[in-house]
Amino acid sequence: MDFSHSPKVEALRADSRRFFEDLIYPAEARYQHEIEEHRRAGNPWQTSQVIEALKPEAQRRGFWNPFLPYSERAPQGLSNREYAPLCEIMGRVPWAAQVFNCSAPDTGNMEILERFTTPEQQLRRLDPLLAGEIRSAFLMTEPNVTSSDASNIRCSIRRYGDEYVIDGDKWFSSGAGDPRCALYIVMGRTDPAAKPGKQQSMVLVPASTPGIEVLRAVQVFGYDGALHGHMDIRLLGERVPVENLLLGAGRGFEIAQMSTRTRPHPPLHAHPRPGRARAGTAVPARAVAGGVRQADQRSQRVARADRRIALPDRVGTAADPEGRGRPRT
Numbered sequence: 001m002d003f004s005h006s007p008k009v010e011a012l013r014a015d016s017r018r019f020f021e022d023l024i025y026p027a028e029a030r031y032q033h034e035i036e037e038h039r040r041a042g043n044p045w046q047t048s049q050v051i052e053a054l055k056p057e058a059q060r061r062g063f064w065n066p067f068l069p070y071s072e073r074a075p076q077g078l079s080n081r082e083y084a085p086l087c088e089i090m091g092r093v094p095w096a097a098q099v100f101n102c103s104a105p106d107t108g109n110m111e112i113l114e115r116f117t118t119p120e121q122q123l124r125r126l127d128p129l130l131a132g133e134i135r136s137a138f139l140m141t142e143p144n145v146t147s148s149d150a151s152n153i154r155c156s157i158r159r160y161g162d163e164y165v166i167d168g169d170k171w172f173s174s175g176a177g178d179p180r181c182a183l184y185i186v187m188g189r190t191d192p193a194a195k196p197g198k199q200q201s202m203v204l205v206p207a208s209t210p211g212i213e214v215l216r217a218v219q220v221f222g223y224d225g226a227l228h229g230h231m232d233i234r235l236l237g238e239r240v241p242v243e244n245l246l247l248g249a250g251r252g253f254e255i256a257q258m259s260t261r262t263r264p265h266p267p268l269h270a271h272p273r274p275g276r277a278r279a280g281t282a283v284p285a286r287a288v289a290g291g292v293r294q295a296d297q298r299s300q301r302v303a304r305a306d307r308r309i310a311l312p313d314r315v316g317t318a319a320d321p322e323g324r325g326r327p328r329t
């Protein structure tokens, strides 16, 4: 199999590397300083002014929303194979993806909104996300169940007239700590009596819905998840209009399959990690604030292994077994 990049991808890689050299690496020390200031102030999840200042330049250079797969909205959309090498470059600096509006969970959420919402919902929710003005969170994982198998999710989404009423505890909701987080996509059960694959649904819940409680930020191995905030959230009888249910009752797994949330999303989400190593790049020789960074042996092993990973360029679904017309689902 030929793993070489197309001329189009090589050009994008060169552009993004230049962006990093010109703007991202020189901003690392400023960003670190800013985060430490936020931590000292007791809120490391505040909006980063360093990132906000870089976004207009990313837009100006056309390096904006490259995650978006091909669609009418994104005729230049990239396939998995084209996007993955860019993830690797963006991963060289942990916070950099947000400069290009490519940070999780917004990327997966924007794909869901692009495919499964009405034009009116897109105008209100998707456009501000695509513009990088608001953020979003995906609320699936629950503290009391084995959430790696999402058929266990217990959050209840019950219909009463023209509304759905939502009750559930969610945690590790990344992005919900950001003060600009305006929208949650919540996964929960609409029909506990249905077959396991047909019980779960996804519903749009504005973060401003009265009564929602953001209880705390969950730590990961002692880290605070600065910038995003992995939040512990309680939904206690919150009501949303029935139009907020995506695709249809019991179709949550279909959405997950047809978007990047659970299909190639994990490899794409993981792909920046080898980039963190900066192995095989000019980085080991490059001085950054605080000294020269050397990719350690472990990182180099990760990077070597990564070169053997082949991402599926097209992934089929039950509805579209060949993955036709859907390069990155």
Ligand SMILES: Cc1cc2nc3c(=O)[nH]c(=O)nc-3n(C[C@H](O)[C@H](O)[C@H](O)COP(=O)(O)OP(=O)(O)OC[C@H]3O[C@@H](n4cnc5c(N)ncnc54)[C@H](O)[C@@H]3O)c2cc1C
Pocket: 105, 137, 138, 139, 140, 141, 142, 145, 146, 147, 148, 149, 171, 172, 173, 174, 175, 220, 230
């Ligand atoms: C940094 C970070 C960000 C996250 N962001 C989000 C987010 O934005 N939204 C969200 O909803 N969630 C998020 N999560 C949560 C993540 O999706 C879950 O942690 C993951 O799905 C695993 O679920 P769990 O924690 O319930 O673990 P469990 O499902 O309880 O699994 C624990 C362990 O048991 C193993 N295990 C489970 N079932 C079996 C079995 N039947 N047999 C053998 N072994 C088994 C698993 O492999 C695992 O090793 C995030 C997590 C992290 C760390």
